[in-house]
Amino acid sequence: MLPDAPAPMVPARVDGRLPDNAPQNADYAANMASDAFGAQLFSGAFSRDSASVFNPSHVISVGDKIQLRMWNGYALDTVLTVDAGGNIVLPEVGPFRVQGTTNEQLQAAVAGVLRRVFAGRVAIYASLLAAQPVRVYVTGAVRRPGLYNGTSGDSVLRYLDQAGGIDPERGSFLDVAIKRGNQQLAVINLYDFLLKGELATRQLNNGDVILVHPRKKNTLVSGLAENARRFEFPGEQATLADIARLAKPMPQATHVRVTRNSGTLRNVEYFPIGMGSQIAIFGGDEIEFTADKRPGTITVRVEGEHAGPQEFVLPYGSRIQDVLSQVQYTPQSDPASIQLFRVSVKERQKILLGTALRSLEASVLTVRSGTPEEAQMRREEAGLVLQWIERAKKIEPTGQTMIAKSATRGQLLLENGDVLRVPVKDGLVVVNGEVLFPNAVAFEPDLDASDYIQQAGGYSQNADASRIVIAHRDGSFSDGNSNGTVRAGDEILVLPKVDVKTRQFAKDVFQILYQLAISAKVVLGL
Incomplete structure (x- = not known):
C-alpha cells in the first residue's frame, strides 16, 4: 500500500501565522496535549518567522542576496546575488568571491577590496539582505513528511515545526539527522536544547534532508x-x-x-x-x-461566611476542633451546617464513579440481540448510552463529607488540603435538574419539595417525578418523595427518566444518576 500523500502546504498569513484552517493546527494541538517530553516544542512558534538574515555566523553561499550602498562621491544602492561561482560583481572591481565568508565578516571583506579603487572619503556599506531560499525535505517519524520552504540559515526546529513536529508516538527527539545525499552532516539531540539551551546549527542547502529516526x-x-x-x-x-x-x-x-x-x-x-x-x-x-515521610504541618482553608483567617497552618495530627475554635462567625453564618470538602474523598468518589461507568460501558458493548431488527435497535441505544458515559466521565465530584450532625466531629483528624466551608443563612432553595425553569426560590417553611418544583415551572418532559433528591447544606441527602421536608439552603435535584429498553442498562444508569447527584450535585440527562 502506498503511503498517504502529504497534505498540501497552506500559505502563511502576512504576520507569519498559519491560517485557522491549516492542517498543522490540529497537529500543534495534539503536540500540546502529548505526554512526550519535547512534543510541546512544536506548536507553530518556530515556523512563523525567519531570523537567519540577522545571524552573524551565517556563511554566505550561492543564492544569498547582498545589499551594497556607496555614497560621498560615488552613489550606488544595489542588490547583488551570489552567483554559481560564489562571487558578486563589485563596481570598478569585478567578480569578488564571498562564498564561505560569514555574515559578520562581510562588511570588512567588501569594504577592503573596494578601498583599492575608491578614495577613503567614499562611504561603503555591505549587508546580507536575504539568505538563499531553499527547499528541504522533512521525513521519517514526523506528522506531515514533505518538502518545505525556508532559507539556508533557518534552524532545524523551523522545518520540523512546518511539518507538524515530531510524531511523539513514533519519532525520536534524541536522533534527528541532517543528510546531504549519502552523507550524514549532523545528528541533533533536542533534549540538549530543552534542558541546556544547546542547539547545533547547520546551514542547509537546497535538497537537504531532515530525517527523524524511530523513537527509542x-x-x-x-x-x-x-x-x-x-x-x-x-x-x-x-x-x-x-x-x-x-x-x-x-x-x-x-x-x-x-x-x-x-x-x-x-x-x-x-x-x-x-x-x-x-x-x-x-x-x-x-x-x-x-514523598515517603510524615509532613510536619498541614494547610487547611476556611471559606464562606466568617470573619477570621482564610487559611490555617497546623501541626500534623490536628483535629477539626482546633480550627473551629478559631473561626469567628458572623450573624449570617450557619455553623450548624458547616461543610467539609476533602481531596481524598473526592478521589474515592471519582474512582467509584469510574468503576460504575466502566461496568455500564462493558454491558453496552457486550449485549446480545436475537434478530437483525433488535440488533439495530441495540446499536442505536448503545451509541446514545456511550455518549452519555463520555459526558459523565468529565463530571468532577465535590469531595464533601457529612460532618455537621456528628456529635464527635471535633475529634475528626484533618488532612492536608481540607476545606471547611461555613454556609450563609441565605434563605433560598435551589431547584435544579429536570424542571422547566431551574432557579433559586425563596424559602417558605410550609412548602415541600413538590411545591418548590411547581414554583420552578414544574417537571420537564424528561423528568422522572418518582426520583427527587434533596441535597442539604450539611452534606446529607433525603428522598424528595418519601421525605419532602425542605430546609433553607437546600438544593432539590429532579433526576431524568432513563429511556432504555434493556433492563440491566436502566438499573446501572439509575445507580450512576444517583451517584452523580450525591457526589457532584449534577443532574445529567440521557
Missing part, C-alpha cells in the same frame, strides 16, 4: 517531578539517576516507585532516590517520585 526506549515519569513526562533513552536500559536528571524530582521527593513492564503482571518496586545510580530502568517501565 522510553519510560513514563509521574508524581513529584518538575518534568512529569515520557522520556526516551538510548540503548536497552538506563539508570534511575539518568532519568532523574531529565525529570528533575522536586525537593520533597524522597522515594521512587518503579512499575515494571513485565507483560500482563505489574511488578512494583520501591526505592529511595539515593539509590538511583543502582536501579536499572527498561523500556516501558513507569516511574513515580513520591
Whole structure:
C-alpha cells in the first residue's frame, strides 16, 4: 500500500501565522496535549518567522542576496546575488568571491577590496539582505513528511515545526539527522536544547534532508517531578539517576516507585532516590517520585461566611476542633451546617464513579440481540448510552463529607488540603435538574419539595417525578418523595427518566444518576 500523500502546504498569513484552517493546527494541538517530553516544542512558534538574515555566523553561499550602498562621491544602492561561482560583481572591481565568508565578516571583506579603487572619503556599506531560499525535505517519524520552504540559515526546529513536529508516538527527539545525499552532516539531540539551551546549527542547502529516526526506549515519569513526562533513552536500559536528571524530582521527593513492564503482571518496586545510580530502568517501565515521610504541618482553608483567617497552618495530627475554635462567625453564618470538602474523598468518589461507568460501558458493548431488527435497535441505544458515559466521565465530584450532625466531629483528624466551608443563612432553595425553569426560590417553611418544583415551572418532559433528591447544606441527602421536608439552603435535584429498553442498562444508569447527584450535585440527562 502506498503511503498517504502529504497534505498540501497552506500559505502563511502576512504576520507569519498559519491560517485557522491549516492542517498543522490540529497537529500543534495534539503536540500540546502529548505526554512526550519535547512534543510541546512544536506548536507553530518556530515556523512563523525567519531570523537567519540577522545571524552573524551565517556563511554566505550561492543564492544569498547582498545589499551594497556607496555614497560621498560615488552613489550606488544595489542588490547583488551570489552567483554559481560564489562571487558578486563589485563596481570598478569585478567578480569578488564571498562564498564561505560569514555574515559578520562581510562588511570588512567588501569594504577592503573596494578601498583599492575608491578614495577613503567614499562611504561603503555591505549587508546580507536575504539568505538563499531553499527547499528541504522533512521525513521519517514526523506528522506531515514533505518538502518545505525556508532559507539556508533557518534552524532545524523551523522545518520540523512546518511539518507538524515530531510524531511523539513514533519519532525520536534524541536522533534527528541532517543528510546531504549519502552523507550524514549532523545528528541533533533536542533534549540538549530543552534542558541546556544547546542547539547545533547547520546551514542547509537546497535538497537537504531532515530525517527523524524511530523513537527509542522510553519510560513514563509521574508524581513529584518538575518534568512529569515520557522520556526516551538510548540503548536497552538506563539508570534511575539518568532519568532523574531529565525529570528533575522536586525537593520533597524522597522515594521512587518503579512499575515494571513485565507483560500482563505489574511488578512494583520501591526505592529511595539515593539509590538511583543502582536501579536499572527498561523500556516501558513507569516511574513515580513520591514523598515517603510524615509532613510536619498541614494547610487547611476556611471559606464562606466568617470573619477570621482564610487559611490555617497546623501541626500534623490536628483535629477539626482546633480550627473551629478559631473561626469567628458572623450573624449570617450557619455553623450548624458547616461543610467539609476533602481531596481524598473526592478521589474515592471519582474512582467509584469510574468503576460504575466502566461496568455500564462493558454491558453496552457486550449485549446480545436475537434478530437483525433488535440488533439495530441495540446499536442505536448503545451509541446514545456511550455518549452519555463520555459526558459523565468529565463530571468532577465535590469531595464533601457529612460532618455537621456528628456529635464527635471535633475529634475528626484533618488532612492536608481540607476545606471547611461555613454556609450563609441565605434563605433560598435551589431547584435544579429536570424542571422547566431551574432557579433559586425563596424559602417558605410550609412548602415541600413538590411545591418548590411547581414554583420552578414544574417537571420537564424528561423528568422522572418518582426520583427527587434533596441535597442539604450539611452534606446529607433525603428522598424528595418519601421525605419532602425542605430546609433553607437546600438544593432539590429532579433526576431524568432513563429511556432504555434493556433492563440491566436502566438499573446501572439509575445507580450512576444517583451517584452523580450525591457526589457532584449534577443532574445529567440521557
